Amino acid sequence: MLSLRNLSLARAGKTLFEDADVRIHPGWRVGLVGANGTGKSSLFALLAGDILPEKGDITMPDWTLARVGQETPALADAALDFVLAGDAELIRLEAEIRAAETHGEGERIAALHVRYGDIGGYCARARAAEVLAGLGFSEADCATPVAEFSGGWRVRLNLARALFCRSDLLLLDEPTNHLDLDAILWLEGWLKNIAATLIVVSHDRDFLDAVAGRILAIENRRLVLYTGGYSTYEKTRAERLAAEQAACAAQQRRIAHLNRFIERFRAKASKARQAQSRIRALSRMDVIAAAHVDSPFSFSFVTPAQLPDPLLTLDQAATGYHGAEALSSLEMRIASGSRIGLIGRNGAGKSTLVKLLAGELPLLRGKRAEARTLTIGYFAQHQLEQLRPGESPLQHLSRQEPETPEQALRDYLGGFDFRGDMATMPVGLFSGGEKSRLALALLIRRNPNLLLLDEPTNHLDLEMREALCFALQDYAGGVVLVSHDRHLLLTVADELWLVADGSARPFDGDLDDYADWLAAQRAARKSARPEGTPRSERRRKREMEASARREVLQKRRSLLKELEKLETQLSALSAEAQTLETSLADPALYAPEAARQQHETLARRQEEITAILEAAEYRWLEIQEALEKLPTGPP
Numbered sequence: 001m002l003s004l005r006n007l008s009l010a011r012a013g014k015t016l017f018e019d020a021d022v023r024i025h026p027g028w029r030v031g032l033v034g035a036n037g038t039g040k041s042s043l044f045a046l047l048a049g050d051i052l053p054e055k056g057d058i059t060m061p062d063w064t065l066a067r068v069g070q071e072t073p074a075l076a077d078a079a080l081d082f083v084l085a086g087d088a089e090l091i092r093l094e095a096e097i098r099a100a101e102t103h104g105e106g107e108r109i110a111a112l113h114v115r116y117g118d119i120g121g122y123c124a125r126a127r128a129a130e131v132l133a134g135l136g137f138s139e140a141d142c143a144t145p146v147a148e149f150s151g152g153w154r155v156r157l158n159l160a161r162a163l164f165c166r167s168d169l170l171l172l173d174e175p176t177n178h179l180d181l182d183a184i185l186w187l188e189g190w191l192k193n194i195a196a197t198l199i200v201v202s203h204d205r206d207f208l209d210a211v212a213g214r215i216l217a218i219e220n221r222r223l224v225l226y227t228g229g230y231s232t233y234e235k236t237r238a239e240r241l242a243a244e245q246a247a248c249a250a251q252q253r254r255i256a257h258l259n260r261f262i263e264r265f266r267a268k269a270s271k272a273r274q275a276q277s278r279i280r281a282l283s284r285m286d287v288i289a290a291a292h293v294d295s296p297f298s299f300s301f302v303t304p305a306q307l308p309d310p311l312l313t314l315d316q317a318a319t320g321y322h323g324a325e326a327l328s329s330l331e332m333r334i335a336s337g338s339r340i341g342l343i344g345r346n347g348a349g350k351s352t353l354v355k356l357l358a359g360e361l362p363l364l365r366g367k368r369a370e371a372r373t374l375t376i377g378y379f380a381q382h383q384l385e386q387l388r389p390g391e392s393p394l395q396h397l398s399r400q401e402p403e404t405p406e407q408a409l410r411d412y413l414g415g416f417d418f419r420g421d422m423a424t425m426p427v428g429l430f431s432g433g434e435k436s437r438l439a440l441a442l443l444i445r446r447n448p449n450l451l452l453l454d455e456p457t458n459h460l461d462l463e464m465r466e467a468l469c470f471a472l473q474d475y476a477g478g479v480v481l482v483s484h485d486r487h488l489l490l491t492v493a494d495e496l497w498l499v500a501d502g503s504a505r506p507f508d509g510d511l512d513d514y515a516d517w518l519a520a521q522r523a524a525r526k527s528a529r530p531e532g533t534p535r536s537e538r539r540r541k542r543e544m545e546a547s548a549r550r551e552v553l554q555k556r557r558s559l560l561k562e563l564e565k566l567e568t569q570l571s572a573l574s575a576e577a578q579t580l581e582t583s584l585a586d587p588a589l590y591a592p593e594a595a596r597q598q599h600e601t602l603a604r605r606q607e608e609i610t611a612i613l614e615a616a617e618y619r620w621l622e623i624q625e626a627l628e629k630l631p632t633g634p635p
Contacts (some may be wrong), residue, residue: 001023001025001061002058002589003025003058003059004558005057006019006056006060007046007056007058007223008020008055015221016038016043016218019222020223022185024216026197027195027196027197029197030212030214030378031212031214031229031230032201032217032218033216033218033462035461035463037432041201043218044067044201045169045596047060047065048067058170061168063169063197064165065161065168066086066196067173068155068161068171069162072157075147078143078144078146079132079141079143079157080125080132080142082161083132083160084125086164087164087165087166089227090124092335097112097113112314120166131160134183134190135183136179136180136182136183137160152178159175163194170196170198170558171199171200172199172201172585174202174203174459175202177458179515180345180346182346183205191211192211195503198212203465205230205465205487209230209231213229214227214228215229217399219237255581288552299412299467300471301476301477304375304448304449306375306449308372308373308374309333310334310451311335311338312332312357312368312369312450312478313367313369314327314332314356314368315332315364315367316331316367317366317367318330318354318363319355319361319362320352321361324363327352327502328502329363330356330366330504332358334450336476336478337478338478338479338480338495339481339492339494339495340493340496341483341489341496342481342482342497343497343507343514344498344547345518345521348499350454351380352456353537354378354452354480354482356587359376360436374449375448375450376450376451378452379439379440379454380454380455381455386497387439390427390428392425392427393418393422393425394406394409394418394424394429396438397409397413397441397442400446401445412441416440416464418438432458433459436458437464439462440456444471449477450477450478450479451475451479452480455484457480457485473491473492479493492598495507544607559623559627560627563624566620569616570616574613577613580605580609582608583602584602584606
């Protein structure tokens with residue numbers, strides 16, 4: 001096992017953690033969490049042998065270690081070959097086999113082929129192609145030189161190479177940052193099935209819950225190992241903080257605030273699955289609030305001065321690049337209070353739609369109508385490039401509000417954890433997360449009435465993500481959100497819109513239904529079509545598959561609706577049964593002659609309730625079994 005004993009680590013004179021004693025057993029999947037700057041990446045460097053501790057030692061078996069490379073050279077190698085090169089033994093064996101064949105060394109050739117088969121060499125190319133496909137690369141991309149990919153896609157190539165490697169210890173630092181939801185869901189499945197020990201840093205709570213069975217937290221310069229996923233860790237931490245008097249009052253105020261918000265939302269929510277999913281997510285947020293009550297972030301949106309309705313409309317709108325349409329037939333009405341989450345595969349046009357809404361892309365056809373008092377707050381990754389490296393957060397905000405007193409600006413920046421020297425430090429020295437925080441702070445300060453947020457959580461840690469969730473819940477303006485963070489989508493978006501097939505439309509379902517849709521899309525692409533199959537037959541097959549998928553989805557929704565009614569009924573019946581049992585146990589009921597009729601009435605009702613309960617419980621089990629048997633993908 002991996003053992004850290006009495007370990008202390010410091011960087012640039014700052015102690016990150018000290019006296020750490022942690023044991024990680026083979027096959028464990030561990031999520032590493034902690035605020036930015038607490039030492040997560042440094043711990044990875046320590047495990048990889050890149051740096052040495054101040055004291056203590058690390059004991060590790062003779063494990064093969066894999067991690068994502070920080071840079072990808074502009075290589076002429078094909079993407080598939082680059083991924084295959086992640087397995088050093090595989091590449092060495094292939095070279096040795098070629099050399100042995102050249103020299104006619106029959107016995108050595110046989111021995112090498114045996115070992116090649118043992119390590120899965122004969123299916124290695126298929127496995128590498130599967131990893132690339134899962135991360136969003138097309139079949140044609142596999143043969144494309146590495147040098148032709150953009151920076152974000154090269155990060156994916158590095159991730160693919162690390163995943164393909166037959167490692168004993170896999171270190172992943174923010175693997176979801178450059179992935180869309182489709183690729184994240186695939187990655188979750190892949191990581192659940194690997195044999196390697198996994199340590200992963202992520203600020204995506206749903207991803208951590210899906211892949212991690214333990215959480216290693218860096219807290220107050222200590223390493224603390226918790227059993228369970230991230231939600232369990234958060235609950236445990238909340239319970240500990242609740243016991244501390246200093247945090248208790250603030251915790252109760254936040255819980256009360258959230259409960260009021262949940263009740264307001266519940267009163268107006270429809271029975272749509274997305275609305276119900278959001279109610280369930282918000283109902284869990286009392287625990288989340290408690291776990292983050294000591295967060296260094298505290299900010300909110302000021303109610304905009306003007307809240308016109310609608311804020312922005314699209315009527316048969318089309319947009320694209322260089323005169324070519326990328327999206328068309330767009331019909332959208334954004335009102336004050338709208339909460340729209342955009343979903344869709346990578347490259348489908350989510351960012352393109354946001355750019356059209358922001359007025360950064362031309363309208364090629366149709367209409368785009370703004371309210372007279374519309375004020376847009378647009379956040380995208382290129383906003384970070386507009387920050388001035390030589391200026392501080394205070395100078396950026398002073399430039400935006402030259403008349404505001406410095407102390408008021410410092411107080412505002414403090415809510416984003418730019419305190420003391422951080423407020424006057426040049427932005428060029430900041431990390432990606434700190435730059436994202438500053439860009440959000442500057443945007444929020446402008447008091448927009450329409451927020452367009454394109455992946456606002458990239459590089460943000462969990463504390464800042466939760467603070468953003470809380471702030472957006474009370475925001476009075478309209479929101480259009482693109483995010484691969486399911487927790488943010490679930491707690492902020494009232495409605496989901498699917499961007500696909502060159503347009504955008506409301507999505508009838510929640511994120512679970514969207515995951516099913518993605519699975520169906522993947523399966524449809526994966527299924528091979530015989531070359532000689534007539535086009536009409538292929539079309540008929542697609543229509544039959546689509547019809548079957550709709551039938552399964554409709555059946556699942558019907559069963560879930562019945563299940564929800566049954567659970568309500570069972571709760572009421574159980575309560576009545578308990579009341580009857582208490583009444584029948586009262587000795588006074590049996591004493592006077594006059595009470596006999598009442599006793600008989602209660603006894604008959606108890607028999608009725610028992611029979612109804614048994615029938616309802618049996619039906620509940622039948623529905624659960626039927627749901628389990630329903631396919632999750634296309635037939």
